[in-house]
Amino acid sequence: MKPKHIGRAELGGPATKFYEVFARATSEDVLAHVGSIEAPNDDLAQVRAWYVYDQLPWKEMCVVPTEAFISVTERGARGKIREM
Amino acid sequence: MESRQAVSHKERPAAPVGGAADHEIALQVRVKSGYKLESETEMTARYRDVLVQTMLIAADLELSTITMYYTPLLMAPTLETKMAVASAMQDELGHAQVMYRMLEDFGYNTNQLIFERDPTEFRTFYLTQHEIKDYIQCVVYMLLGDRAGYTTTRDLEEACSFGPYARSLRKVNFEEKFHVAHGERWTRFYWNHSAETRQRVQEAIDFVFPNAVMWFGTPDHMKKRVDQLTYKIRGQSNDELRQRWLAEVVPFCESVGIRVPAHFEPALGRYVLDYQVPILLDEETGKWSDTPCTWEAQFAQWKKGGPTKVSGFQRLQEDHWGADLW
Amino acid sequence: MTTPDKDALGEALRNDLLALADSKLVLANWYTTCVHNGRSLPDFAALLGMATATFGHTRALYLYLVNLGCDYDGLERRAQPAAFCSMNLLDRPPEDWEDFIATVYLAELAMWTFASGFLGHPDRPLAGLIRKIGEESYFHLKYCQGWQSIFTETGNRRYGAALAARLPAALAWFRAQEDDLLQAAGQRDLPLSTLCQSYRAEVLNSLGGASAGDGPPASLDGWDPQRRRAGTMPQRLFEIIRLKDPGAVLR
Ligand SMILES: [Fe+2]
Ligand SMILES: [Fe+2]
Numbered sequence: 001m002k003p004k005h006i007g008r009a010e011l012g013g014p015a016t017k018f019y020e021v022f023a024r025a026t027s028e029d030v031l032a033h034v035g036s037i038e039a040p041n042d043d044l045a046q047v048r049a050w051y052v053y054d055q056l057p058w059k060e061m062c063v064v065p066t067e068a069f070i071s072v073t074e075r076g077a078r079g080k081i082r083e084m
Numbered sequence: 085m086e087s088r089q090a091v092s093h094k095e096r097p098a099a100p101v102g103g104a105a106d107h108e109i110a111l112q113v114r115v116k117s118g119y120k121l122e123s124e125t126e127m128t129a130r131y132r133d134v135l136v137q138t139m140l141i142a143a144d145l146e147l148s149t150i151t152m153y154y155t156p157l158l159m160a161p162t163l164e165t166k167m168a169v170a171s172a173m174q175d176e177l178g179h180a181q182v183m184y185r186m187l188e189d190f191g192y193n194t195n196q197l198i199f200e201r202d203p204t205e206f207r208t209f210y211l212t213q214h215e216i217k218d219y220i221q222c223v224v225y226m227l228l229g230d231r232a233g234y235t236t237t238r239d240l241e242e243a244c245s246f247g248p249y250a251r252s253l254r255k256v257n258f259e260e261k262f263h264v265a266h267g268e269r270w271t272r273f274y275w276n277h278s279a280e281t282r283q284r285v286q287e288a289i290d291f292v293f294p295n296a297v298m299w300f301g302t303p304d305h306m307k308k309r310v311d312q313l314t315y316k317i318r319g320q321s322n323d324e325l326r327q328r329w330l331a332e333v334v335p336f337c338e339s340v341g342i343r344v345p346a347h348f349e350p351a352l353g354r355y356v357l358d359y360q361v362p363i364l365l366d367e368e369t370g371k372w373s374d375t376p377c378t379w380e381a382q383f384a385q386w387k388k389g390g391p392t393k394v395s396g397f398q399r400l401q402e403d404h405w406g407a408d409l410w
Numbered sequence: 411m412t413t414p415d416k417d418a419l420g421e422a423l424r425n426d427l428l429a430l431a432d433s434k435l436v437l438a439n440w441y442t443t444c445v446h447n448g449r450s451l452p453d454f455a456a457l458l459g460m461a462t463a464t465f466g467h468t469r470a471l472y473l474y475l476v477n478l479g480c481d482y483d484g485l486e487r488r489a490q491p492a493a494f495c496s497m498n499l500l501d502r503p504p505e506d507w508e509d510f511i512a513t514v515y516l517a518e519l520a521m522w523t524f525a526s527g528f529l530g531h532p533d534r535p536l537a538g539l540i541r542k543i544g545e546e547s548y549f550h551l552k553y554c555q556g557w558q559s560i561f562t563e564t565g566n567r568r569y570g571a572a573l574a575a576r577l578p579a580a581l582a583w584f585r586a587q588e589d590d591l592l593q594a595a596g597q598r599d600l601p602l603s604t605l606c607q608s609y610r611a612e613v614l615n616s617l618g619g620a621s622a623g624d625g626p627p628a629s630l631d632g633w634d635p636q637r638r639r640a641g642t643m644p645q646r647l648f649e650i651i652r653l654k655d656p657g658a659v660l661r
Contacts, residue, residue, distance in 0.1 A: 016450075018188075035255070036185050037452055038194065043556030047549050048452035051459035052178040055255050150445070150454055157442055158650075161658040163435075163469040163486060167462050170442065174458035181451050194451055219658050273660065280657055399446050405510075409443050409503040410646040 018066040019045040023058040031060065104128075115245035115316040122247050124190065134311040135246055136190050138318070140197075141207045142240075143183035145233065147198065148212045149176035151396030155215050156222035165219050168266060172226070175259040182252050189248075203397040210365075211295040213390025220274050220281060224288035226267025228333055232299040234260040235329045243319025272340050289342055294363060294372050296333075297346075300326040303361070306379070330355035367391065422591045424478045428485075429495045429638040430525060431471035433583075436496040436643075437517050438464035439651045443503075444510055456553060463546045470539055487656070491648035495637035498628070499579040501644055505572070508561065512572040515554035516580040516613065522547045523609040524584065527598040558616060570617055581610060582628035587635055 021035045034053045039045035045063045053061075107128050121127060127135070153173045160166040184194040211229055216222050237260060241253035274281040301307070301322040312318045320328065330346055334355055337344045345358040362382035364373050367390070441461035448454045472485045488494060499517055504510035522544060529544070531537045561569035584606035592598040632640040643651075 035182060035252075037181070038185070038188075038450070039452070039556070041556055041559050043552050043559060047553040047556060048456055050549055051174060051456040052181045052452050053255070054174070054178070054459065055258050147451075154445075159654050161653055161655045162660060163465050163472070163653070165658075165660070166438075166653075167465045167469070170458050170462040170465065174455050174462060177451065177455035177458060181455060184451060198451055218655055274658070277660075284658075403447055403506070405447070406503055406505050410644070410650050 016040045017045075019049065019063040020066050020069065021049040021053050021061065021063050023053065023056075023061040025056040025058055027059065031062075036066065037063065112314055119245065120247035120250070121245055130311065131315045131317075132190070134315055135249070135317050136187065136192075138240075138312060139183055139187055139190075139249065140192075142237070143180055143187060143197075144206045145208050145212060146176050146180035146183060147400075148206070148208045148392075148396055149173060149180075151392050151399065152212055152214075152216055152225070153222065155217060156219050159218045160222075161219055169219070169222060172263050172266070175263070179256045179259070182256060186249055186252060198397075199401055201397075203394045203401065206394075206397045208393065209299055210386050210390055211292075211299050213393040213396075214295075215392055218284075220284045221288040221291075223267045223270035223274065224285060224292055226263045227271045227336075228267075228289070228292045228296040229299070230260055230263040230267060231333055232296045232329055234264055235325050235332075236299075239318055239320050239325060239328075243316060245316040268336060271342070275340050275342060286343065289337070289344060290372070291370055293344055293346075294359075295365070296329070297326065297357065297361070300329065302379070327354055419591060419595050419597065420478055423597060424475060424480065425495070425636050425638070426524075426592065427471055427475055427478070428480075429497070429583075430521060431468045431475070431485075432494050432496040433500065433517065433521060434464050434471070435468040435494075436500040436647070436651055437514070437521070438468060439647075440500060440504070440510075440514060440517075443650060447507065447510070449507065460550050460553065463550070467543050467546070470542075474536060474539060487653055487659075489652070491643040491645055494643045494648070494651070495639060496643060496651075497579070497583045498639050498641075499576060499583060501647060503647075506568065508566060508569040509572040509576075511554055511557045511561075512569055513576050515551070515558070515616070516573065516576050518547055518550045518554060519612065520580050520583055520609060522551065523605050523612075524602075527593075527600055527602070527605055530599045531597055555616075562618065573613070573617065577610075577613060578626065578628040580613075581606060582633075582640075583638055584609065585633065585635070585638070 016038045017040070019037050019039060020033060021037055022031050023034045024031045034055075035049070037045055037049045037052060039048050042063070049061065049063050108130055111126075111128050111131055115121070121131075124132065150173060153169055153176070157166065157169045157173065160169050184192070184197060187197070188194060211232065216225050234257065237253050237256050241250050241257055244250040244253075271285055275285050276282075304321045304323045307322060313321060334344055334346050334348065346355055347358065348354070349356045359374075360376040362377055362379055363375070364377045364381060364385055365371075366373065438461050441457050441464060445454055445457045445461070448457050472480070472482055475485065476482050497517065497520070499513065499520070504513055525540050525543055525547075528540045529537055531540070558569070560566075584602050586602040590598060590601045590603070593601045629640070634640065
């Protein structure tokens, strides 16, 4: 069997984090939200985002911790970032 | 990202006055007129339940491909075909990621769903519960099976009243289109390659076709629960989706010369099957029966499930190392 | 200094690129064989993505080897384990997740270090191919680094032990003939011994200096300098990596 509570086992700490993924395919495109990924650290977030959201050969891709988002339109609410 | 629409909705009175029934009807009317929900707070309990169940099955189906396409990955005859299978599987697992991620917003935990759920509780369709034996069967699965999945997910993208889900399917459908095209290209290639590969294609078609027909479920007249349509989680009914699929695969197969048990019936203006559903698969021989069975027998076969229904998900919860590998 | 003859140079390059390509082939099979052992859903996608890329490297290198007189189909469908030139490091299956990450890290970094010696190769298509391999290997190495951080944070001793146990086989792969013909002829940017030293330093550095060293060097018994390996690929591994179903070959 795999270790129980595998999500915690991979971190060895309290919890994995969500990251939002942004990318553009060409320099004309705007940097757009393409998805979301869970990972225990920044390195794995980058790699997982790269392999999960690989529908286009991105010229630029970045990941941002979801907790860093502040919603402007939904006053008082945490940012609700979803698939574009 | 969130639009002004979401803000103005929030500023409206919180809920219509009246009982639960009024709530449900009001939501049904709104989605029928094209309204897209953006968040859970706009949902009724019933809407939420239908949506979540739909997404759960879709997520499990995407995940089941890691088992389905694994043997073709091992059996692929060239490096190029190995790359094609591995890359398609990578896409599918990405689709699963998108869908389970969506479920996180409804209180589910992906790791729990995949690694801690009882493997018998995953919900997939009979089509995906069989091991694909080799690369030729694999491309036929892409032609018919991925096409069936693509038919379902295109409908969701076009129609689903939950905006975030519809949007997330853009990536999924963009990639499914390539799987289907890959299936078409190589099915045609093997059909024309040699007598031996032609026979293998036909055998694969004979095995997969009736199963893909039933991907879309029971005929409409038998369906008791229609919440998916009432709440516009889906746009088209089982039979409508099945027609859409037939209208794409039958002309393709006919153009290649492949025999399929369905044809267009001009008098009816639609595609019809050349056999009467339901029929049972003999899992020992891999052959479908020539004569129809009862729906009870069909449901029993589905309930029992194909050979990899449970084992595939079980494998994901196990660790295999050392001499178990080679 | 004597000018190495053209045939000997061609053969040296062919041997090195084939050793790289075959090692990548086995590594790609490590990724596919272990995919179900992934620790999370996105791991499954990442492992399959790395498999796809690594099979791609093998294929691109085989195609390049056609320029050096090899037959592509012949390379792809070699029928005997003795004909393969993959690194000994990858012969033995991983014993657990820690061993898997340690071995993949050692293999990815060894192959990239080795390949990077051709970044300045006078044949531009080869240099370009190597650059492309490097761009993709970047993510594979980052994947390993992500896991290494977790092992470090959690004080996972199993990882360090696995790495130390596998390192000698990895270092052995860099073994050079008396003199490095390719480097002398300007086809390799740095001597193999230098590449090997920087490899070793980077691996030990990744352990944060916590390692006592890298153990005794791997035995030289049966070392075949042409194939960069000792002995024959294990039969069971060969059964996994060999291409099957000849009836479905696409030509
Ligand atoms: Fe999919
Ligand atoms: Fe697909």
